[in-house]
Amino acid sequence: MLSEFKRFALRGNVLDLAVGVVIGAAFNQIVNSLVNDVIMPPLGFLVGKMDFSNLYLNLSLTPYASLAEAREAGAPVIAYGLFLNNLLNFLIVAFAVFLLVRQVNRWRPTPPPEPPKTKECPYCLSTVPVKATRCAHCTSDLTAES
Template sequence: MLEEFKKFALRGNVVDLAVGVIIGAAFGAIVNSLVQDVIMPIIGAITGGLDFSNYYIPLSSKVQAGMPYAEAKKVGAVIGYGQFLTLAVNFTIIAFVLFMVIRAMNGLKSKEEAKPKPEAEVPADVKLLAEIRDLLAARREA
């Protein structure tokens, strides 16, 4: 059973998938920082200093207006649409970057497929056999 697991775990696809997941998680953190620390502050500055992370709709009478979102969540039920907007921007950026990467890979792939493949050189023994065949055929005709 241990040998089977080792075979499974060390197959190329499983290792590639694991590397992809790890890189994806790191990439997600970078995009999250880009959105939180760069894009959302710019959007906030354009809209007059709005902080989207603290936008919510209180669903409980215990939540008082003006409370920070994190504190409001502790007090009662709230709908945090500011967080949703931030995550939607994150998703859009990740989807766009992945689209561009896949598009570039497809472009490289199509260029590679468009290249004419060099014809395989005929081995010497095959050439010799072809010559013998041709000589025998010419001999029969004569």
């Protein structure tokens, strides 16, 4: 059983997954710093301090001054403000990741285009494989062109 576990743990895809998790955790810190330290300060300055966390829909008949008070009393509430905050945070993080990935993709060299797999027969204008020596449609000899 130990040798079987060793084979499993040392397979390539398990190690790749482990490396991916470690790099993902480090990347998470970069994204959080980008959002919290670079994007949010100017956004907060422009929009003002947006906090929807205390917006809620009280489903009980008893009025409460805040969401915390309603939850402490055990009242049924729909905390749509927290949902809006989380949604806004997600959109900001997703946009930051998009910008980061977009920039990294610009730095990558573009791969060379694949060579064509087909060509046109000069006699009947049908499409034939590049390696064809005779056209399958009109049976013309295509070796003279190469």
